Amino acid sequence: xxxxxxxxxxxxxxxxxxxxxxxxxxxxxxxxxxxxxxxxxxxxxxxxxxxxxxxxxxxxxxxxxxxxxxxxxxxxxxxxxxxxxxxxxxxxxxxxxxxxxxxxxxxxxxxxxxxxxxxxxxxxxxxxxxxxxxxxxxxxx
Amino acid sequence: xxxxxxxxxxxxxxxxxxxxxxxxxxxxxxxxxxxxxxxxxxxxxxxxxxxxxxxxxxxxxxxxxxxxxxxxxxxxxxxxxxxxxxxxxxxxxxxxxxxxxxxxxxxxxxxxxxxxxxxxxxxxxxxxxxxxxxxxxxxxxxxxxxxxxxxxxxxxxxxxxxxxxxxxxxxxxxxxxxxxxxxxxxxxxxxxxxxxxxxxxxxxxxxxxxxxxxxxxxxxxxxxxxxxxxxxxxxxxxxxxxxxxxxxxxxxxxxxxxxxxxxxxxxxxxxxxxxxxxxxxxxxxxxxxxxxxxxxxxxxxxxxxxxxxxxxxxxxxxxxxxxxxxxxxxxxxxxxxxxxxxxxxxxxxxxx
Numbered sequence: 001x002x003x004x005x006x007x008x009x010x011x012x013x014x015x016x017x018x019x020x021x022x023x024x025x026x027x028x029x030x031x032x033x034x035x036x037x038x039x040x041x042x043x044x045x046x047x048x049x050x051x052x053x054x055x056x057x058x059x060x061x062x063x064x065x066x067x068x069x070x071x072x073x074x075x076x077x078x079x080x081x082x083x084x085x086x087x088x089x090x091x092x093x094x095x096x097x098x099x100x101x102x103x104x105x106x107x108x109x110x111x112x113x114x115x116x117x118x119x120x121x122x123x124x125x126x127x128x129x130x131x132x133x134x135x136x137x138x139x140x141x
Numbered sequence: 142x143x144x145x146x147x148x149x150x151x152x153x154x155x156x157x158x159x160x161x162x163x164x165x166x167x168x169x170x171x172x173x174x175x176x177x178x179x180x181x182x183x184x185x186x187x188x189x190x191x192x193x194x195x196x197x198x199x200x201x202x203x204x205x206x207x208x209x210x211x212x213x214x215x216x217x218x219x220x221x222x223x224x225x226x227x228x229x230x231x232x233x234x235x236x237x238x239x240x241x242x243x244x245x246x247x248x249x250x251x252x253x254x255x256x257x258x259x260x261x262x263x264x265x266x267x268x269x270x271x272x273x274x275x276x277x278x279x280x281x282x283x284x285x286x287x288x289x290x291x292x293x294x295x296x297x298x299x300x301x302x303x304x305x306x307x308x309x310x311x312x313x314x315x316x317x318x319x320x321x322x323x324x325x326x327x328x329x330x331x332x333x334x335x336x337x338x339x340x341x342x343x344x345x346x347x348x349x350x351x352x353x354x355x356x357x358x359x360x361x362x363x364x365x366x367x368x369x370x371x372x373x374x375x376x377x378x379x380x381x382x383x384x385x386x387x388x389x390x391x392x393x394x395x396x397x398x399x400x401x402x403x404x405x406x407x408x409x410x411x412x413x414x415x416x417x418x419x420x421x422x423x424x425x426x427x428x429x430x431x432x433x434x435x436x437x438x439x440x441x442x443x444x445x446x447x448x449x450x451x452x453x454x455x456x457x458x459x460x461x462x463x464x465x466x467x468x469x470x471x472x473x474x475x476x477x478x479x480x481x482x483x484x485x486x487x488x489x490x491x492x493x
Contacts, residue, residue, distance in 0.1 A: 029324040033314055033474040037261045053467040054360075054460060055340070056265075074469075078269025080460050081357070082339040086268060104263050107477025112469065116239065116262055 029055070031076075035114045039105040043073055043113065044121070047097045052080045052090070059093065059115070061101065075101050075115040092126075099126065175425050177391050182349045184367075185391040187423045190459070191343045191451035192357075193431075196281070196336040197273030198225060199449065201407065203280035203288025211288070213277045222275045232268040242267070271339045281335070284434075284446035290407060297409065297440040314478035317471055322403060324471065326464030328380040329358050331397075331404040331411060332447070334431055342459040343451060345421075345429075352386055352393060360462030365395050372398045375413065380404050382417070393421040412439035427453040 045063035057077035062070045077083065093099070098121045106112040118126040178186040198221070207213070213221065242264075243257035257264070280288035293301065311319050323329045333356035334343060342357030350369075355362045365386040373383045383399040396418050400411040415437035422430045432448040435441065 029320075029470040029474075031263050031265060032258065033320070034470055034477060035263050035473075036477070037258055037263050040261075051467050052460075054462040055358075055464060055468060056470075058467065076265065078265060079339050081342065081458065082269055082271050084458075085271065104261075106473050108473055108480045110473070110476075112473065114263060114265060116242075116264075116266060118266070 035104040195274040
């Protein structure tokens with residue numbers, strides 16, 4: 001038991017844990033069947049609305065094309081429940097908010113994408129984790 | 142079951158839920174003097190929202206080196222905690238590139254065939270997942286004692302290879318039937334309580350003679366009659382089967398039979414003889430022990446059991462789950478596969 005308190009041992013255990021751990025990420029459906037890894041997209045535009053629906057939310061964004069015309073895109077998000085539990089509220093992404101989405105376009109060529117990375121224009125990420133009630137690293141105030 | 146009868150049951154459940162809401166909660170008492178609450182009609186009261194979120198990350202089967210130990214050692218628990226912390230850091234990172242998300246040296250986080258291919262991640266951001274609370278339970282499977290699912294019977298193995306053979310030659314999305322019952326919004330499997338990446342809410346409501354068990358993921362509600370008539374005839378089979386319950390002391394025992402051949406446990410379809418026996422035992426105000434025995438002699442060489450605690454969380458909300466509404470997955474997957482076929486054909490013609 002004493003050895004567990006030794007920092008070097010703890011680091012070794014932690015590293016072993018990281019190397020061994022393979023935990024499948026469950027999702028309602030396979031994103032790989034819907035989106036195309038050969039079609040990476042980087043979209044910037046203003047949010048027009050958000051559909052809070054199960055199993056996955058949709059963020060609607062108006063993206064300005066090279067010709068200056070606005071094109072409507074839909075970006076697939078998490079489930080409403082998990083987003084709320086992470087501290088995301090209906091005010092987190094109000095219409096008009098500019099976001100940058102890096103993801104992959106739908107295989108069928110429609111203007112739909114997953115949102116592998118979503119940031120605000122100042123570089124902040126859409127929202128940070130840590131407000132998950134089950135997060136052991138969360139500071140209880 | 143007639144529509145009117147169903148309406149009456151639902152109305153009854155709603156009235157009971159309202160009555161339950163009106164009763165004043167008892168003053169918090171020390172754990173040792175906790176008395177199991179009763180419903181107004183005298184059944185043990187196990188109503189409430191009991192999410193399985195905390196158990197995400199506890200593996201279904203036990204690692205071989207843990208052997209027959211149901212509880213992890215301190216060192217093994219430290220590993221699990223380290224993994225959980227790594228996930229939390231990963232979730233909180235300002236910006237995570239595909240290369241990092243798919244890097245096995247980062248512990249394989251998010252690194253599944255579904256989400257990572259050739260170092261490119263096509264999955265949703267990982268902060269759109271729920272995470273569990275590290276605990277010392279070695280595996281969800283508790284029996285056999287080694288925490289491993291028993292081998293399939295020779296008949297079940299034969300069936301599995303026949304199914305695999307029937308799948309050969311099919312693309313991943315030739316038809317909607319090539320996609321899983323989960324993706325098709327039918328069911329996630331015969332045991333809805335198994336923890337998954339998100340939407341782990343479970344709700345129990347009681348009415349005289351009935352218990353309603355609602356699973357958030359895909360929105361499955363089972364209405365379980367208590368001490369009711371025998372199970373439906375052998376010709377009646379469905380994804381959720383036919384449940385019948387009774388009380389053994391303070392434990393609700395639910396036996397479910399009549400599963401169809403697409404109702405699965407651990408991705409293996411149950412046979413016509415498949416039977417699940419679930420036991421729900423509230424051991425204190427906030428803990429409901431859940432157990433399920435999988436008894437299907439045509440499929441597994443012996444019965445096996447999963448058990449884990451569910452924690453009450455009155456703040457957890459279950460939202461509407463009209464699984465097909467606004468869900469473009471199936472249309473996108475089918476039309477995406479057709480688009481890929483067209484592109485492949487065009488490329489073939491171009492090459493000629």
